[in-house]
Amino acid sequence: MESLELLHLNLTTPMVLGFALGVFAALVKGDVKLPDAVHSALSAYLLFAIGLKGGAELSNTTIGAIFLPAMATLLVGVAVPIQSYAVLRKLGKLGISDAAAIAAHYGSVSIVTFTAAGVYLDAQDTTYEGYMSALVAFLEVPGILVAILIARVASKSGATIRESLHEVLTGKSNMLLVGGVVIGLVAGAEGVASVAPFFVDPFRGVLTLFLIDMGVVAAGRLRDLRRVGWFLVGFAIVAPIINGALGAAIGTAAGLSLGGATIFATMVASASYIAAPVAVRIALPDANPAFYLTSSLAITFPFNLTIGIPLYHAIAKWIHA
Amino acid sequence: MQSQSGSTPENEVQTVELERVTIVAESVLESRLITLIRQVGARGWTLTEVRGEGSRGVRASEWEGNVKIETLVPKAIADRLLAALARDYFPLYAVVAYADRVRVVRGEKYS
Numbered sequence: 001m002e003s004l005e006l007l008h009l010n011l012t013t014p015m016v017l018g019f020a021l022g023v024f025a026a027l028v029k030g031d032v033k034l035p036d037a038v039h040s041a042l043s044a045y046l047l048f049a050i051g052l053k054g055g056a057e058l059s060n061t062t063i064g065a066i067f068l069p070a071m072a073t074l075l076v077g078v079a080v081p082i083q084s085y086a087v088l089r090k091l092g093k094l095g096i097s098d099a100a101a102i103a104a105h106y107g108s109v110s111i112v113t114f115t116a117a118g119v120y121l122d123a124q125d126t127t128y129e130g131y132m133s134a135l136v137a138f139l140e141v142p143g144i145l146v147a148i149l150i151a152r153v154a155s156k157s158g159a160t161i162r163e164s165l166h167e168v169l170t171g172k173s174n175m176l177l178v179g180g181v182v183i184g185l186v187a188g189a190e191g192v193a194s195v196a197p198f199f200v201d202p203f204r205g206v207l208t209l210f211l212i213d214m215g216v217v218a219a220g221r222l223r224d225l226r227r228v229g230w231f232l233v234g235f236a237i238v239a240p241i242i243n244g245a246l247g248a249a250i251g252t253a254a255g256l257s258l259g260g261a262t263i264f265a266t267m268v269a270s271a272s273y274i275a276a277p278v279a280v281r282i283a284l285p286d287a288n289p290a291f292y293l294t295s296s297l298a299i300t301f302p303f304n305l306t307i308g309i310p311l312y313h314a315i316a317k318w319i320h321a
Numbered sequence: 322m323q324s325q326s327g328s329t330p331e332n333e334v335q336t337v338e339l340e341r342v343t344i345v346a347e348s349v350l351e352s353r354l355i356t357l358i359r360q361v362g363a364r365g366w367t368l369t370e371v372r373g374e375g376s377r378g379v380r381a382s383e384w385e386g387n388v389k390i391e392t393l394v395p396k397a398i399a400d401r402l403l404a405a406l407a408r409d410y411f412p413l414y415a416v417v418a419y420a421d422r423v424r425v426v427r428g429e430k431y432s
Contacts, residue, residue: 286413
């Protein structure tokens with residue numbers, strides 16, 4: 001039962017345990033919450049560092065090598081929100097705005113979940129394509145836009161696409177991530193090596209600290225669990241599994257290695273909670289934040305962090321074999 | 322609207338009565354609210370990041386908190402601002418707004 005061993009290994013990393021500490025502290029009303037400004041600074045650090053790393057790797061990658069994976073990223077970026085919207089409307093009987101808002105979150109990507117997948121693979125010396133962090137930047141935006149576009153077509157309400165585009169592209173998440181990629185690309189691997197003592201070496205430590213805080217935030221959302229209903233709780237677990245399996249298959253078909261396909265699957269399975277909530281709050285104000293935040297942050301995120309990543313790894317292994 | 326205050330001539334200060342409009346809102350609205358404040362004709366504003374709890378417990382990103390924006394304006398502008406808030410923001414967002422009369426030093430700067 002090698003997979004179970006890997007699951008155990010994943011559950012005992014400082015990152016996952018840090019997240020558990022945050023959840024535990026919130027439940028017993030203990031005090032581990034970081035000041036808001038520190039939380040923002042840590043998330044800015046993580047976004048920029050990921051971008052920088054991806055950009056540096058991208059400078060050593062030919063367009064031919066990344067073309068298929070990039071197209072695969074675009075494909076899932078468009079397909080996942082459409083499929084999620086259909087499921088949420090038809091099976092979940094949710095309203096247009098609520099369904100589109102949730103679809104935006106699942107169509108976009110969680111940078112922290114993505115990063116955790118990389119750390120998980122590093123721990124077992126499984127290599128993956130370094131340009132994955134550039135693909136993650138590519139996946140963040142389309143899902144949100146497609147979902148908002150669906151709501152606009154379906155109900156003629158919500159913000160215009162131009163407004164939403166501006167919101168998503170100029171949001172903190174996208175600016176730092178894409179900015180990091182561009183800077184990494186221009187500076188090249190050598191340039192990035194000069195700032196590595198700050199942006200590369202302490203990365204996992206910062207991630208662990210950030211995850212303690214994410215645990216507190218996620219646990220805070222658990223109180224809304226009853227309000228969101230069992231359908232959405234189920235969706236927040238089943239959708240990542242299906243999307244993850246599809247991601248593993250598409251990633252493999254696009255020529256990614258086992259490690260790369262695992263990360264790609266994790267990207268597709270994850271739900272955004274930094275970029276999407278802000279964009280959706282502005283573009284679809286009548287959608288209930290309790291629905292999209294609780295499902296993406298309180299259920300899907302912890303699920304992916306603990307069970308999801310080893311599961312997608314196992315699926316990718318099975319497909320590769 | 323000019324009034325004199327201070328009990329003795331040496332601490333006599335010229336003040337003007339204005340309205341202080343205070344808006345507490347989820348921080349995703351920050352740039353939009355500032356644009357609105359400018360549009361209705363206010364000359365300036367002060368923003369602080371705040372925390373709190375109200376009837377709308379849920380926030381778009383709760384760790385980003387709320388903002389409190391204050392602006393000093395003549396009554397006509399205050400009314401215009403409150404009306405615009407009531408029309409565009411109260412139905413869908415977590416927004417609290419109120420106005421009170423204040424005595425402002427160098428009040429002519431604000432109207």
